[in-house]
Amino acid sequence: MKRGLSAPRGLWLIALPTVAIVIVPVLAVFWRTDWSSFLNSISNETSRTALVLSLRTSLVATSLALVFGTPVAWLLANRDFKFKSLVRAFCVLPMVLPPVVGGVALLFAFGRRGVVGARLDEWFGIQLAFTETAAIMAQFFVAAPFFILVMEAAFDQVDRRIVGAARTFGAGPWRTFVTVTLGLVRPSLLAALVLTWARALGEFGATIAFAGNTAGRTQTVPLAVYSQLESGGDDALALSTLMMIVSVSVLIALRGRWVSALRRGGQ
Amino acid sequence: MSLEINCHLRRGKFNLEVHLTVAPGAVLAISGENGSGKTSTLDMIAGLLACTSGKISLNGKVFDDSTTSQFVQPELRGVATVFQGGGLFGHLTVEKNVIFGRGAAYRNTPRFDSAIEQFNLAELLSRKPSTLSGGQRQRVALARAFLAPSEVLLLDEPTTSLDATSRDEVRRAMKTFFETYNGVVVLVSHDDAEIAELATNVARITILRGENTTAVLQD
Numbered sequence: 001m002k003r004g005l006s007a008p009r010g011l012w013l014i015a016l017p018t019v020a021i022v023i024v025p026v027l028a029v030f031w032r033t034d035w036s037s038f039l040n041s042i043s044n045e046t047s048r049t050a051l052v053l054s055l056r057t058s059l060v061a062t063s064l065a066l067v068f069g070t071p072v073a074w075l076l077a078n079r080d081f082k083f084k085s086l087v088r089a090f091c092v093l094p095m096v097l098p099p100v101v102g103g104v105a106l107l108f109a110f111g112r113r114g115v116v117g118a119r120l121d122e123w124f125g126i127q128l129a130f131t132e133t134a135a136i137m138a139q140f141f142v143a144a145p146f147f148i149l150v151m152e153a154a155f156d157q158v159d160r161r162i163v164g165a166a167r168t169f170g171a172g173p174w175r176t177f178v179t180v181t182l183g184l185v186r187p188s189l190l191a192a193l194v195l196t197w198a199r200a201l202g203e204f205g206a207t208i209a210f211a212g213n214t215a216g217r218t219q220t221v222p223l224a225v226y227s228q229l230e231s232g233g234d235d236a237l238a239l240s241t242l243m244m245i246v247s248v249s250v251l252i253a254l255r256g257r258w259v260s261a262l263r264r265g266g267q
Numbered sequence: 268m269s270l271e272i273n274c275h276l277r278r279g280k281f282n283l284e285v286h287l288t289v290a291p292g293a294v295l296a297i298s299g300e301n302g303s304g305k306t307s308t309l310d311m312i313a314g315l316l317a318c319t320s321g322k323i324s325l326n327g328k329v330f331d332d333s334t335t336s337q338f339v340q341p342e343l344r345g346v347a348t349v350f351q352g353g354g355l356f357g358h359l360t361v362e363k364n365v366i367f368g369r370g371a372a373y374r375n376t377p378r379f380d381s382a383i384e385q386f387n388l389a390e391l392l393s394r395k396p397s398t399l400s401g402g403q404r405q406r407v408a409l410a411r412a413f414l415a416p417s418e419v420l421l422l423d424e425p426t427t428s429l430d431a432t433s434r435d436e437v438r439r440a441m442k443t444f445f446e447t448y449n450g451v452v453v454l455v456s457h458d459d460a461e462i463a464e465l466a467t468n469v470a471r472i473t474i475l476r477g478e479n480t481t482a483v484l485q486d
Contacts, residue, residue, distance in 0.1 A: 164315040165354040167341035169368035169415050183358040 026244060033241045034234075041238030049216050050224035050239070057132060057220060058200040061139035065147040065196045073151035074177075088152075092145045099142050103209025106134070106141060111210070134211035135218045139200035147196040154188030155181070191254050198250045202243065270419060270451045274321025274331070276307055282481040283307055285321075287470060289486075291418075294445055294452040296462040297484065299472030304482045305455045306351065309421045312453065313348050314341035325418060325451070347417035349425045353404040355396040361407050362392040368415030379414065385440055386410040402433035409437060418450040425454070426461060441465060 034041075041047060075081070076088055094102050110117040111129040120126040128134050158181055166176040182189065204222040211218040213227060221239055228236035269290045276283040283304035289295045297305050310316040311323060314330065317338055323330040330339045347368065348354070355364050365388065366373045373379055383389050386406040396404055405428060412420060425441065426434045442465060445452055456462050462469055470486045 161350055161354050162356060164310075164313070164341065165348065165350055166356070166367070167315070168313045168344070168346055168348045169411070170342045171367070172340070172342050180356055180358075183356070186358065 026248075029237065029240050029244055033237055037234070038238050038241065041235045042242050044235065046215060046219075046224060046228075047221075047235055047239055050219050050221045051242075053132070053135070053216075053218075054201055054220040054222075057135045057139055058143075058197055058203075060136050061143055061200040062147075062193060062197040064136070064140050065144040065200075066193060069144050069147040069196075070151060073148045074155050074181075076148070076152045077155035091148050094142050095145045095149070099138075099203065099205030100209050101205075102141050103138055103206035103211075106137060106206060106210040110134070110137065129210060130212040130214065130218060132211075132218060135207050135220060138206035138210045139203045142203050142206050143196045143199040146199050147192045150188060150192035150195060151185070154185040154192070157188075158184050194250055194254055198247060201246065270312070270323075270325050270453075272308075272312065272321075272323045274311060274318035274323055274333075276304070276311060276316065277319040278307075280479045282479055283484070284481060285311070285484045287484065287486050289451045289453060289468070291326075291449055291451055293467045294454060294465055295468045295470060295486070296454045296456055296466035297470050297472065298456060298459075298462065299482070299484070300474070303472040303474055304484065305472065306423055308484060309348065309423055309453065309455060312419065313346045313421060314339060314344050344419070345417050346419040346421060347412040347415040349405075349408045349412045349420075349422040351423040352428065353396065353408040355404055355407055355411075357396050359395075360392065361388060361394050361396070361399070364396065364407055365392075365410045365414060367411060373414070382410045382414050385443070387436075401428040402430060402437075405429055405437060406433070406440075409440065413444050420448065420450055420452045422452070422454045422456075424456060427457065438464060 042051065072087075072091060076084065076091070081087075097105075107129055108114050110120070112118065112121055112127055114129075117128060120128065128137065162184065163176055163180060166180040167173075171179065201220075202222055203220070204226065207218065207220060208223060208226075213219050213223045215224075215227075219227065221243060225236050225239045225243070228234075228239065269288050272285050272287045274285055276285075281304070285304075285308050287295065297308060299305055307316060311318055311331065318331050318333055320333040322332045322334070324332075325344070328339075329335070329337050330344055331337065356367065359367070362374070365382070366379065369379075383392070386409060388406060388410060391399065391403060391407070396407065399407070405425060409425060412422070422441070426437050429437060438461060445465065454462075454466060456466075468486060470484055472482050472484045475481045475483065
């Protein structure tokens with residue numbers, strides 16, 4: 001017998017379904033994958049194009065989250081301003097919104113007949129919907145909140161006195177931000193980037209609504225999986241396995257860092 | 268020509284009144300109970316806090332003036348600070364911490380070498396602050412402040428976290444430094460022996476308790 005306080009009897013048993021409902025499908029995908037044709041499946045024309053497109057769009061979306069999300073997160077953590085909680089609520093709204101609804105919203109804003117899209121088309125001849133740019137915007141829309149949330153918690157943790165120290169030793173606000181603040185939050189920044197990228201890579205609902213599902217143009221890997229599944233193709237499983245490997249690798253690489261970042265932010 | 272502070276800070280129900288004049292070459296010690304506003308006073312001089320009302324100036328140069336809305340940013344004040352607990356940059360090595368106020372080229376100067384020797388930092392240069400003891404951290408903080416170009420040096424309980432041996436060592440180093448320093452020194456300390464040894468003037472914070480607490484710091 002283990003010595004020490006005992007846990008409520010039977011708790012393990014009740015906890016089991018939660019763990020099982022995640023583990024069983026993951027194992028099932030790996031189990032059913034035909035490993036002899038795995039490489040062929042993920043390297044044929046459709047899969048390769050989808051993979052390259054996914055990689056490109058998700059990296060661009062993540063970079064945009066880094067550039068435009070960092071100031072948002074810093075301001076939310078460090079400055080008091082009017083409607084701050086409203087701004088925060090809107091920034092994380094896409095996390096709780098069904099992604100497809102987000103896609104519809106993007107369509108009504110930036111689509112050809114959208115509020116902004118109509119003007120863009122009329123004045124500059126720019127059409128965003130159903131293009132690669134739309135896929136990037138959809139990914140940014142759903143993934144940026146993860147970046148902002150993790151980074152706001154990280155900026156909030158930075159000791160104000162250390163930042164103050166940098167200022168008194170002659171560093172202006174920008175130099176302090178780049179050399180001290182960003183240096184101090186680097187572990188969280190890496191976690192935020194990986195998490196954001198993973199979310200962007202897996203984006204489906206907003207993409208299909210706003211960017212469509214055109215092979216070679218807007219068909220990212222999750223959309224390719226969906227199309228393959230619909231048409232009964234064999235590649236759906238192989239691509240799913242690949243996505244699964246990527247996701248598991250991401251979690252292993254982060255080793256729970258983002259969880260602790262979120263937890264700190266919740267306090 | 269001196270550091271002149273006549274200001275008021277309001278933080279909720281806490282009020283701090285500071286009226287001080289410190290001449291160059293003087294070492295002013297500030298003492299008072301915990302939470303009486305000693306660190307806030309240093310923060311107002313350094314520019315990390317703005318006065319609610321009043322004025323702070325150094326040699327006629329205005330740092331903070333509520334009537335004209337002037338506020339000079341901390342990096343432009345020439346005020347070096349030794350923060351309580353060190354205030355070191357955790358992601359940088361000891362060497363980078365020490366030369367933060369000067370830039371990388373300063374590594375090759377005799378002044379850098381002598382500071383490293385004086386504070387016994389040669390062995391620690393490539394280490395990160397998290398691997399240092401409290402005494403070692405404080406020595407790094409002192410070296411950083413002594414090396415930075417400054418007209419005012421603020422020390423917030425610089426020897427509080429140290430054991431007896433390193434406390435004596437650090438006090439000797441401060442004493443030597445103060446003898447040649449031309450600027451204004453403001454030292455916050457709880458330790459009467461330290462004040463007697465290092466300070467040329469002493470100001471104590473008096474707390475007046477009423478509906479609102481008012482702390483008064485006057486020389």
